[in-house]
Amino acid sequence: MKCFALAACAALALAALPAKAAGPNDTGPTTLNVQNMTFDMWCQDTQRYSYDRCQARNVKDQQDFELYRNTVENYEVQYLQDKQKDAEFQHQLMHDPSVPAGTHATGHWPD
16 A cells, blocks of 8 residues: 555656756756655655654654655656656657658658
């Protein structure tokens, strides 16, 4: 059940995160918009622990939070990198100078 909750929360977090896509005037590396996660947010919203337990910040809960955050961040970085590559690829397809304007990418419109 905990694995399902972890996967569901990670999927929801990743789906809502925008990446900075490279535009035609961008130069140099782009940064990824990795969201910060706090212990309090994880403890109360994700784990739904009591307020008193979250305020106590016991060692086991902090270790669990660090593991969760590292796991989500690894998936988030990979997701944002893939999304950025896809945006760059789409930009290249849409702005390919070798394809004359008004034609299909194959050189002619399908019948």
